[in-house]
Amino acid sequence: MDNPFRYGCVVSGDHFCERTKAERELRGFVKAGQNVFVQGERRMGKTSLVRKAVSGVRGERLVYVDLYCIGSQSDLCRRIAEGVGRANSSMPFLKRVMAFASRLRPSLSFDSIDGSPKITVDAFAAEEPASLGIVMSMLENVASDGKSCIVFDEFQDILRIKDSERVLAEMRGRIQFQEDVPYLFLGSVRHEMWRIFTDTKSPFYKSAAAYDVGEIDVDDFSGFIVSRFEKGRRRISRDMARLTIATASGVSGDVQELCAALWDVTESGHVVTEADIPSALEVVFMRERKGFEKAVSMLTSTQLRVLRGLAEQPKLRVFGSEFLKRVGMTNAGAVSKALKRLEAHDLVHETAGGYRFGDSFFRQWILKTAT
Ligand SMILES: Nc1ncnc2c1ncn2[C@@H]1O[C@H](COP(=O)(O)OP(=O)(O)O)[C@@H](O)[C@H]1O
Ligand SMILES: [Mg+2]
DSSP: OOOSOOOSSOOOGGGSOOOHHHHHHHHHHHHTTOOEEEEOOTTSSHHHHHHHHHTTGGGOEEEEEEOTTOOSHHHHHHHHHHHHHHHOOOHHHHHHHHHHTGGGOOEEEEOTTTOOEEEEOOHHHHHSHHHHHHHHHHHHHHHTTSOEEEEEESGGGGGGSTTHHHHHHHHHHHHTTOTTSOEEEEESOHHHHHHHHHOTTSTTTTSSEEEEOOOOOHHHHHHHHHHHHHHTTOBOOHHHHHHHHHHTTTOHHHHHHHHHHHHHTSOTTOBOOTTHHHHHHHHHHHHHHHHHHHHHHTSOHHHHHHHHHHHHOTTSOTTSHHHHHHHTOOOHHHHHHHHHHHHHTTSEEEETTEEEESOHHHHHHHHHHHO
């Protein structure tokens, strides 16, 4: 039987552990036509949750636009046009929006596997400042029947556009007049999302309610894990499932990755015990090693020292004397500089309870390789 765990992709159906409360809350926003910015760490399950929660609300059509790694206005316009095309496959609609966007020289094709429509606009034409207004009108058009919900995923990546301020101002200008259309802005880099939505100087200041996607309820998630293992004729107790969740720091995608590895290191009929965790972690490390090594190779020896210090003692005050002693440094300013670089590399981020690794497996790997 195939491995019953999935990670690294959007999950749905029986790969999705119910998140009843969060789904209900997000639906409430959508029903009220309320704009929301949905924030949460990477792999916590934002995309999967929103896709599940939103589909089917008030006949809702999901217009999904992924801004992951966009670098220019042209990329942004192209992603929006694609999202519009995928959202409504009726031919009269597609023809109408294509005619409407003729300045962007759009072309229409159909996916060879699922037949879904794809609108492609010309990359050069999409770079012209006026093009953003045209694709925003395409969005308004698809939403004009009051049945659409518009999702921008990895919205913080808009900040990668050279003149992102102008782009944000124009988008905001258009969105604010669509009072009944719910816009959901998803993002995984907290400080950048906060900069967009809570900085008084940002065009999106106070334009959307904040919603946090945290860990899946541990009772629900452990129940889910138990039943997935059962399905594949292995057994795991509730407590062991809880331990697995904790070992992956409660990050949904990491929990599924660790479960998938536990699956791989065990045989049919096996009862999972604590002794299986180290070999499952080995499997994870083996899969992730290249990425981890690359991340480490970009660091200076000081940065690496601070990173190791954090891995060993995530709860120590990083500027306190105990931490300095532990990492063998005397200069708090140098620690602070190293931390900034580690944050810029997206390896750690500051939380209310101290610094946290973006990837808990990376932390465990650092600990393992430091000895
Ligand atoms: N509701 C869920 N139940 C079980 N696993 C989930 C759930 N949501 C997310 N995951 C796990 O997390 C991974 C990442 O999910 P995704 O929605 O892409 O997260 P994000 O958008 O926050 O990065 C999925 O591949 C899956 O392994
Ligand atoms: Mg996502």
